[in-house]
Amino acid sequence: MKEYGLDFVCGAKIHELMDLLGVDDRLDGTVKFVQDLLCKDEEETDALAKRSATIDALQAYSSVWSDIWETLKSWSHDKLCTTKLQDLLDILGFPDALDGAVEMAQNAICKFFPDPESDVKRSSEV
Numbered sequence: 492m493k494e495y496g497l498d499f500v501c502g503a504k505i506h507e508l509m510d511l512l513g514v515d516d517r518l519d520g521t522v523k524f525v526q527d528l529l530c531k532d533e534e535e536t537d538a539l540a541k542r543s544a545t546i547d548a549l550q551a552y553s554s555v556w557s558d559i560w561e562t563l564k565s566w567s568h569d570k571l572c573t574t575k576l577q578d579l580l581d582i583l584g585f586p587d588a589l590d591g592a593v594e595m596a597q598n599a600i601c602k603f604f605p606d607p608e609s610d611v612k613r614s615s616e617v
Contacts, residue, residue, distance in 0.1 A: 501530035512552075517591030524588040525551045559589065559596050568606035571597060 500508065505523050514522065528551050562583055563571055574582070576594050585593060 497529065500526060515591070515595070517595060520588035520590055521552070521555060521592040524586060525555060555589065556592065556596075559585070559592055563593070563596050563600055568601070568604075572601035572606075 503526075505519050505526070508522050508526065509516070509519060512522065563579075571579075576590060576597065579585075579593055579597065580587060580590060583593075
């Protein structure tokens with residue numbers, strides 16, 4: 492995307508950006524959220540900022556993911572895995588545009604990382 496610059500990023504349709512980034516369709520809201528962050532003051536953006544659009548986009552995208560991941564990891568496994576997606580968004584104060592990213596992170600944590608409390612419960616039952 493480096494060769495496209497901020498003009499392209501701000502004028503592109505979400506599906507075009509997603510194709511270029513190679514991201515899952517569930518992240519359309521996240522890509523739109525980052526596009527809006529980068530492009531809200533497009534008319535006031537100088538030439539140097541336009542040249543660094545790709546770096547800014549990747550940093551913003553990374554920051555959003557990091558915030559979601561770290562926040563969800565801090566929750567108890569049971570609470571995270573039993574809370575509905577919309578409730579998570581509301582409790583965490585995340586915009587609805589991030590629902591796909593939050594859902595993916597929630598699923599990853601709940602499906603791929605075992606509940607440490609369940610190991611304690613199982614060992615006490617033996």
